Amino acid sequence: MNIAQPTFAVTEPILLSATALSCVKQDRILFEQLSLQLKPGELLQIKGKNGAGKSSLLRILAGLARPDEGELHYLQQPLNHFNTDYAANLCFIGHQSGIHEQLTALENLQFWRAAADLLPTDDFALLANLGLAGLEDIPCKMLSAGQQRRVSLARLWTTTAQIWILDEPFTALDQSAIAQLQQHFIQHLNRGGAIILTTHQALTLQHPALFALEIHYRW
Numbered sequence: 270m271n272i273a274q275p276t277f278a279v280t281e282p283i284l285l286s287a288t289a290l291s292c293v294k295q296d297r298i299l300f301e302q303l304s305l306q307l308k309p310g311e312l313l314q315i316k317g318k319n320g321a322g323k324s325s326l327l328r329i330l331a332g333l334a335r336p337d338e339g340e341l342h343y344l345q346q347p348l349n350h351f352n353t354d355y356a357a358n359l360c361f362i363g364h365q366s367g368i369h370e371q372l373t374a375l376e377n378l379q380f381w382r383a384a385a386d387l388l389p390t391d392d393f394a395l396l397a398n399l400g401l402a403g404l405e406d407i408p409c410k411m412l413s414a415g416q417q418r419r420v421s422l423a424r425l426w427t428t429t430a431q432i433w434i435l436d437e438p439f440t441a442l443d444q445s446a447i448a449q450l451q452q453h454f455i456q457h458l459n460r461g462g463a464i465i466l467t468t469h470q471a472l473t474l475q476h477p478a479l480f481a482l483e484i485h486y487r488w
């Protein structure tokens with residue numbers, strides 16, 4: 270797949286930092302005093318058991334939820350309010366696939382392109398590369414779970430965002446799609462991109478800047 274992907278400036282040493290975050294849900298402290306940093310070229314895997322608070326943390330890091338305590342900074346600027354620069358440089362794909370099931374795969378791509386700064390691509394070629402040849406024009410509700418996930422992840426081949434925050438991106442994918450996605454992660458990291466993700470599967474990609482942070486389940 271030949272899409273001219275952006276190369277990111279790596280002059281800023283720290284893209285995103287979180288300091289002393291805490292999150293409480295249903296009177297349970299999911300985490301507290303949690304701090305992290307994300308630099309260009311790094312992949313940070315958030316680990317933890319079911320219910321530990323991984324998705325809650327990702328939503329906070331993506332600016333979709335507020336921490337109960339703590340601070341976030343993007344390029345050393347506090348993220349107290351909605352920040353258009355951060356939003357433009359972020360691709361968040363949540364646990365749900367985020368696709369419109371009534372729309373076709375092509376229409377979903379067109380919708381995302383209208384809503385965000387996506388690279389111009391040959392969408393037929395992109396979808397074919399993701400194993401969706403012949404399925405471009407049918408409503409996504411007719412696709413399998415793995416095919417829907419592939420449509421959702423197509424954004425990662427067209428986004429110009431440097432920071433990717435991905436909640437369980439491998440869910441429902443078969444082994445070849447997982448390998449393809451991990452290869453794409455490596456290319457993104459090598460261009461100066463950065464990734465935070467959760468997965469219950471072992472990451473098999475080889476890269477020198479892989480880090481992990483575990484949230485320990487608390488009662």
Ligand SMILES: Nc1ncnc2c1ncn2[C@@H]1O[C@H](COP(=O)(O)OP(=O)(O)OP(=O)(O)O)[C@@H](O)[C@H]1O
Pocket residue numbers: 294295299317318319320321322323324325326
């Ligand atoms: N909006 C909400 N309101 C109330 N409780 C919530 C809300 N969202 C999450 N929780 C609770 O917070 C806890 C952590 O949920 P979260 O989805 O962050 O866990 P997780 O580590 O991502 O789990 P999993 O591995 O199963 O996806 C759970 O006990 C959940 O019930």
